[in-house]
Ligand code: HEC
């Protein structure tokens with residue numbers, strides 16, 4: 431028995447007894463004679479007033495019991511059928527009469543360490559070697575490009591600031607360069623998600639004829655093995671001097687797993703610094719959840735393609751037709767493509783945007799997303815002829831103030847350090863065209 435009920439009984443029972451006695455006395459001595467009642471009448475009046483007192487005390491008793499343990503009481507009431515429980519959907523599409531409150535979206539910060547695969551455990555020597563390899567131009571066919579040529583870690587927040595990549599011998603690639611910052615938290619890599627790990631990803635650009643254009647894995651091994659300082663570094667990182675292509679990509683991946691940037695106003699806000707976001711950014715954060723951006727850009731890395739609890743890595747884009755499809759050629763061979771949901775961390779620093787780098791304003795990207803991915807490009811309601819019902823999902827386009835607030839929130843996802851470095855280099859392309 432809990433203390434509320436014990437208190438109630440301890441005080442309540444004596445109080446009821448005392449109250450009954452008092453009532454009896456009042457009826458016998460005062461009310462009875464005053465109303466001229468006989469002995470029978472006096473007993474009847476005592477009984478009636480006594481019942482009233484008892485009912486009142488019982489009511490207080492119930493209130494005390496309910497307030498002492500609300501959950502279990504309500505739970506018991508529900509099980510006994512006094513309150514209808516929230517009904518599960520019966521699969522025939524009948525609406526739930528008492529829909530359970532949707533689980534609140536939980537905002538999270540990035541962990542300080544990225545998960546690593548069992549077959550490539552990190553160590554400081556491997557990371558140092560990976561950092562050197564990331565900047566190694568000898569890994570490109572003509573010795574002009576390194577990973578860092580396209581993924582400028584400082585001046586361009588891990589991208590290159592161009593619409594699409596500029597590869598070896600001035601060749602332009604078809605896709606925009608995504609940032610490598612926080613890429614270690616993504617479960618699949620590349621715009622179309624075709625690489626399952628950083629190791630798998632790193633094999634691509636070195637041998638890609640329009641990126642670094644190296645002839646073969648053996649050529650990479652041969653070039654590095656000619657340098658004794660590399661042989662020493664491989665020995666420190668892997669235990670022996672063997673310079674194998676697989677080890678090259680493992681070291682690069684280990685280095686990339688250290689490229690974590692969680693020093694954003696958003697992360698500070700979520701850790702409890704209420705002043706870290708401006709009012710516009712806080713409004714944008716609420717909109718980001720309420721209009722449904724979190725359906726795809728969810729979790730601490732703002733991507734459903736994340737290793738941190740992501741579920742549906744790939745989505746159609748554009749999911750519904752809009753006037754933007756032709757304005758920024760968004761269709762691949764006339765059809766929507768299947769793309770990985772990108773992280774939105776540092777997105778304000780890594781324009782131009784989208785897989786083809788066709789949009790150079792972040793507010794325009796937000797309008798495109800709202801229209802193409804959330805259907806917010808037209809009618810507020812649609813008549814569904816098949817089941818003669820109104821689809822009342824809000825499909826009105828976002829207002830300009832809402833777009834501005836969403837952009838403000840996206841800016842709160844920029845690392846302080848990377849923003850400062852990008853500003854210092856005045857956002858010039860890292861290499862002349
Ligand atoms: C010529 C420019 C260029 C060079 C050099 C280059 N990359 Fe990339 N990188 C790109 C482009 C473009 C993409 C996106 C390609 C795609 O999605 O099809 C990309 C994608 C990536 C990604 C995936 C990021 C994500 O979120 O999906 C990683 C990681 C990456 N590159 C690392 C590297 C490493 C490591 C090297 C050096 C071995 C390298 N890149 C060299 C242009 C380049």
Ligand code: HEC
Pocket residue numbers: 621718721722723724725726727745746747749769770771772773774777780782783784785786795796799800803804836840
């Ligand atoms: C249905 C899933 C989905 C929803 C909902 C969604 N997005 Fe996206 N978002 C994507 C995909 C997929 C891409 C990659 C598009 C591409 O390949 O060009 C993307 C790309 C972006 C980009 C560009 C990233 C870059 O690096 O170029 C931004 C910014 C963005 N989304 C913001 C938003 C905002 C803001 C909302 C809410 C208004 C939103 N998204 C809603 C799936 C979604």
